Amino acid sequence: xxxxxxxxxxxxxxxxxxxSLIPRELSISxxxxxxxxxxxxxxxxxxxxxxxxxxxxxxxxxIYLNFEDIxxxxxxxxxxxxxVNLHIEITGKMPEYIFLDEPQIIExxxxxxxxxxxxxxxxxxxxxSSSKLLSKEVATHLRGRTxxxxxxxxxxNEFLIANDVKLQWPMSSEEIAxxxxxxxLWLYWGGYPEVVKAGEIEKMKLLDTYKxxxxxxxxxxxxxxxxxxxxxxxxxxxxxxxxxxFSINSFFNVLKSxxxxxxxxxxxxxxxxxxxxxSIFLLERYSPKIKERRLSNKKVYLCDNGLVYKQGKEKSKLxxxxxxxxxxxxxxLNPKINLFYWKDSKGEVDFVVMEEKEIKKLxxxxxxxxxxxxxxxxxxxxxxxxxxxxCKTLEIITWNYEGSExxxxxxxxxxxxxKWLLYGNGSLLKTKL
Numbered sequence: 001x002x003x004x005x006x007x008x009x010x011x012x013x014x015x016x017x018x019x020s021l022i023p024r025e026l027s028i029s030x031x032x033x034x035x036x037x038x039x040x041x042x043x044x045x046x047x048x049x050x051x052x053x054x055x056x057x058x059x060x061x062x063i064y065l066n067f068e069d070i071x072x073x074x075x076x077x078x079x080x081x082x083x084v085n086l087h088i089e090i091t092g093k094m095p096e097y098i099f100l101d102e103p104q105i106i107e108x109x110x111x112x113x114x115x116x117x118x119x120x121x122x123x124x125x126x127x128x129s130s131s132k133l134l135s136k137e138v139a140t141h142l143r144g145r146t147x148x149x150x151x152x153x154x155x156x157n158e159f160l161i162a163n164d165v166k167l168q169w170p171m172s173s174e175e176i177a178x179x180x181x182x183x184x185l186w187l188y189w190g191g192y193p194e195v196v197k198a199g200e201i202e203k204m205k206l207l208d209t210y211k212x213x214x215x216x217x218x219x220x221x222x223x224x225x226x227x228x229x230x231x232x233x234x235x236x237x238x239x240x241x242x243x244x245x246f247s248i249n250s251f252f253n254v255l256k257s258x259x260x261x262x263x264x265x266x267x268x269x270x271x272x273x274x275x276x277x278x279s280i281f282l283l284e285r286y287s288p289k290i291k292e293r294r295l296s297n298k299k300v301y302l303c304d305n306g307l308v309y310k311q312g313k314e315k316s317k318l319x320x321x322x323x324x325x326x327x328x329x330x331x332x333l334n335p336k337i338n339l340f341y342w343k344d345s346k347g348e349v350d351f352v353v354m355e356e357k358e359i360k361k362l363x364x365x366x367x368x369x370x371x372x373x374x375x376x377x378x379x380x381x382x383x384x385x386x387x388x389x390x391c392k393t394l395e396i397i398t399w400n401y402e403g404s405e406x407x408x409x410x411x412x413x414x415x416x417x418x419k420w421l422l423y424g425n426g427s428l429l430k431t432k433l
Contacts (some may be wrong), residue, residue, distance in 0.1 A: 005071040040151035041303040046127040060091040077112030115412040150332035154191030190306025218277035235346025243317040245297040251279035287339035316367040369400040
């Protein structure tokens with residue numbers, strides 16, 4: 001451990017001014033009895049969320065280690081307690097909070113965290129840009145000692161705050177029109193914090209850079225994957241298939257038609273790497289049988305709509321992806337919730353929301369601004385699924401049509417997307433489904 005470099009890092013942090021912050025909706029309450037772990041895709045704002053948690057604290061009682069800082073590259077897990085002592089020497093205060101940013105860079109990091117935790121005096125918060133950050137480590141050293149939280153790019157409500165848009169309920173027609181204007185921007189450009197405040201050219205450059213980071217940092221560098229070309233082809237294919245079903249077999253056949261030789265085993269590995277980066281999420285098809293869920297084709301959703309800005313304005317798909325991400329946020333607050341899609345020979349439903357073993361809600365998403373523009377197949381699929389799955393709560397999320405209708409003995413609520421996100425069951429303030 002290079003003490004002088006680490007000393008300089010600690011002193012710099014104690015004197016640093018935090019940047020201006022957009023308050024995030026996620027709420028974490030650090031405790032000495034549990035480790036809070038924050039995961040999410042790159043550039044989603046995890047470090048700035050750390051700053052949000054630190055802002056009201058006595059800085060002299062805070063240790064913050066960003067392991068991507070070159071001054072900390074000499075740290076080993078056995079040095080974690082030494083850093084606590086160095087902090088005391090510099091500040092004269094015993095730390096109460098320890099924030100560890102991307103500790104998985106250090107081999108064996110979990111042993112160092114366990115050592116800190118076993119002191120029973122520190123409130124420990126960890127970030128990571130890998131969904132498997134704790135999978136192996138939890139099973140060995142941290143099992144039962146950590147709560148995992150998901151932080152995605154800005155929700156629509158956070159996006160409005162970042163743009164200084166203040167809304168009050170009830171809203172006038174002019175305010176609803178303004179809200180839909182910003183909803184269009186958010187759906188198209190997404191909610192990456194850096195992108196939100198950037199000009200159009202800079203937005204495009206940033207989003208292209210983020211896509212490259214997925215390939216080279218999250219796949220090639222992290223997993224030492226041998227083929228950047230294959231990784232890029234697979235990512236391009238997944239991104240073009242967002243809000244649709246995806247099959248390794250079909251992609252294998254596409255590569256075969258282009259005379260690109262690769263095994264299905266390799267494709268499954270690369271898919272796992274991409275999913276681990278949380279740039280995509282794979283949604284299982286609902287079945288009461290777990291094995292059938294696992295073997296079914298998955299639907300692909302993106303961590304942020306901005307990653308596909310070049311694909312044009314496929315608004316129905318962008319809306320569906322936005323609804324999925326909001327459901328993921330809700331799921332992060334309530335781990336009892338599971339999400340699926342439903343499909344059989346008679347139709348398809350975008351989202352099945354299950355809490356424990358009970359199906360609570362079925363949701364369709366459609367770009368419709370009037371009752372007449374809602375396709376009958378969307379409604380029929382919802383009715384069929386409700387009968388098969390014995391679910392009474394049915395919703396169709398629209399662009400701007402609102403109402404309630406009883407069809408075939410089933411009541412369907414039609415809810416505009418903006419309202420569902422801000423004031424309906426999609427609001428993080430109303431997580432009860």
